[in-house]
Amino acid sequence: MIKEPRYNGFFTIDVEDYYHILGVSGLPPIGEWDKIDSRVEIGMNRYFELLERKNIRATLFFLGYIASRNPQLVRRAIELGHEIASHGMYHQEIRGRDHKAFHDDATNSKKLLEDICGKDVKGWRSPGFSIGWSTPWFFDTLIEAGYKYDSSIMPIRRSHKGLFENSLKPGFVNTGSGKIFEFPISVVEIGKLRISMFGGGYLRFFPYSLISIMKYRVLRDYPLTIYVHPREMDPDHPRISMNLFRKFKSYVNMESVKAKLELLLDATDYQTFGDYYDTLGSH
Numbered sequence: 001m002i003k004e005p006r007y008n009g010f011f012t013i014d015v016e017d018y019y020h021i022l023g024v025s026g027l028p029p030i031g032e033w034d035k036i037d038s039r040v041e042i043g044m045n046r047y048f049e050l051l052e053r054k055n056i057r058a059t060l061f062f063l064g065y066i067a068s069r070n071p072q073l074v075r076r077a078i079e080l081g082h083e084i085a086s087h088g089m090y091h092q093e094i095r096g097r098d099h100k101a102f103h104d105d106a107t108n109s110k111k112l113l114e115d116i117c118g119k120d121v122k123g124w125r126s127p128g129f130s131i132g133w134s135t136p137w138f139f140d141t142l143i144e145a146g147y148k149y150d151s152s153i154m155p156i157r158r159s160h161k162g163l164f165e166n167s168l169k170p171g172f173v174n175t176g177s178g179k180i181f182e183f184p185i186s187v188v189e190i191g192k193l194r195i196s197m198f199g200g201g202y203l204r205f206f207p208y209s210l211i212s213i214m215k216y217r218v219l220r221d222y223p224l225t226i227y228v229h230p231r232e233m234d235p236d237h238p239r240i241s242m243n244l245f246r247k248f249k250s251y252v253n254m255e256s257v258k259a260k261l262e263l264l265l266d267a268t269d270y271q272t273f274g275d276y277y278d279t280l281g282s283h
């Protein structure tokens with residue numbers, strides 16, 4: 001029997017700018033991004049400071065666009081011991097795209113990041129966790145593009161079924177093209193309910209006291225896998241105009257993030273996805 005390496009926590013950042021929000025109309029088209037003042041460094045410098053203080057190495061899913069505009073940020077992350085992974089070139093949802101377009105995105109962003117950081121890029125995360133029935137080629141394409149692991153599964157969504165058995169535990173996914181390791185985002189199970197609580201809008205929405213209790217419930221059985229964005233460490237970033245519901249979801253309790261992260265980062269030990277993957281050996 002293969003002994004599983006121990007895991008405690010994984011801290012991940014999707015390195016994108018404040019206007020990289022999905023499903024909202026009126027966002028600037030890609031051709032105009034160069035004219036917008038970037039805020040990504042403000043949030044990232046705060047994460048770097050926090051992670052240094054806690055002596056934690058994180059996995060950073062960089063947008064290719066952000067990395068090409070801010071290569072110094074990628075190099076700084078490497079100097080600090082963090083892992084570089086890919087969040088695609090231009091923050092496009094995978095749903096609704098074809099196999100070829102996704103293959104190019106996965107391949108080009110990997111190459112660009114590797115050229116800047118000088119290291120092998122092993123991991124991928126889809127913008128908006130947007131995979132499912134309509135993207136049956138998803139895992140095969142990542143394997144073809146040379147990725148070793150993925151972290152695009154938020155196991156509260158039924159749409160992921162068929163692609164992945166919706167396990168809460170990291171593990172290999174077998175496909176016709178080979179196998180790839182999956183690190184699902186942490187969710188809390190209460191009866192039949194699964195609730196996301198450790199990332200993005202969910203981390204902002206749920207109160208500190210509840211997150212404090214639930215982190216132990218996850219850690220009893222699974223690793224604690226957290227995902228955040230630079231905008232959450234930069235509460236003064238410009239707001240995008242959107243309807244009230246989306247506004248609530250995108251901006252609620254922005255100021256509460258820092259204290260919640262302090263709490264979660266003190267709860268356990270952390271390592272990068274890449275370091276964990278390397279401990280698996282050749283299965």
Ligand SMILES: [Zn+2]
Nearest residue numbers: 014016127128
């Ligand atoms: Zn994203």
